[in-house]
Amino acid sequence: MEIGQSVVFTIPIFGGIPVTTTVVVTWIIMAILTIASLIVTRGWNQVPTGVQNFVETIIDALNSFTKDALGEYWASFAPYLGTVALYLILANTIDLFGLTPPTKDLSATSALAIMSIIVVIIASIKAKGLKGYAKSFFEPMPFFFPMKILDMFTRPLSLAARLFGNIIAAFIIMGLISKVVPIVVPAILSIYFDLFDGALQMVVFVFLTMLYIEEAVE
Amino acid sequence: MNLLAIGAGIAAISGIGAGIGIGIATGKAVEAVSRQPEARGSVMQFLLLGGALSEATAIYGLLVAFLIIFFMKP
């Protein structure tokens, strides 16, 4: 069992850029989401039916969720949170289709976590201005400055490690179980470890990102 | 290698703390919801946040166990 990702092929520029399975699976997910969003938004009616109803429900839930938490800034961050949510739900459960989940790679989860922290910083600057953002490091008192700096590092670390740890733990446990009992039992347990845990980790990641943004814009 | 495996096992013990913590948090959340069913939504939010934060310790233990197994090979 390897913790790293295997290299699928190498782009022959700059002395060879290795492309891992994580990146390839991410591309597959991107293709699926792009095609799905193109198909799903075609030929909409004023009265929703079928697929349109489903999509509207999901996006309405996302919009009202961000509206409740972020107030007037919801429109800027709802698409980002929605993108992360859609990407993560597919990435976490793609193990069901026999592909390696990208979130099993610490490189991908740390990229997600760093992006979330960048979005939080952008939100803070947007809400308070550059000066207000700099000042927020010294609030409520200057004594807190080192803690806030530490927070900047522990937040992405815990986001990335949580997602990575949960998914790889599920992956390893599923691998062990299918070595012990190869039939029936893995199928039942994968409902919990792949579907439920994947969806739960997606919710936790998006929720924590939104919580950080909410804290930043207040 | 045996010592490394034992070290990894000890690191995984951190899961006990996370389990107890999440159990206490969930119990309190159930208490809060049964006392005030209309506050279900916000209680769920705090439960999710607390669960995620207390789970972090178990995840760190898991990470340490992985690091020991895969990066301290003799």
Next chain:
Amino acid sequence: MSLINPYTFIFTIINLVVLYLILRKFLFKPVTQFMEERSERIRNSLDEADRKVHEANELKAQYEEILKKADDEGKAIIDRAEKYAKEKAEKIIEEANIEAKAIIERAKEEAETEKIKAMHDLRVSLSHLIIEAASKAIGNISIDDDKIINEVVKEAGASWNK
């Protein structure tokens, strides 16, 4: 072997930014806009329906008022006509009464004159008879003097009248 592959890290960030841009353009923006437009339209049509109901109520009140006015006017016209007719009828009856009285009066007068005339005639013929009888009794003297006749008649009339 390292835990984080820097190439994968950079690739994932680029992939996510591209995915964010694609999904924002093709999914989140159009759907949100679509739903907002629809709710705006529904709100507008509800407002319009409200306004129309209000208008209809106003019109109804107006028409009711007009109807009531017309009704009142009709009643007033009928009242007036009735009053006029009554007056006219009374007038006609009064006139008729007056005329009838006049006719009766005239008839009475005529009857009186007839009576007087008849009496006069009777007196004259009576006096002639008396004179004839008297002349027969006295002899064949004819009295043609009207003066005497008139005197006699007057006396006779006076006694008659008593």
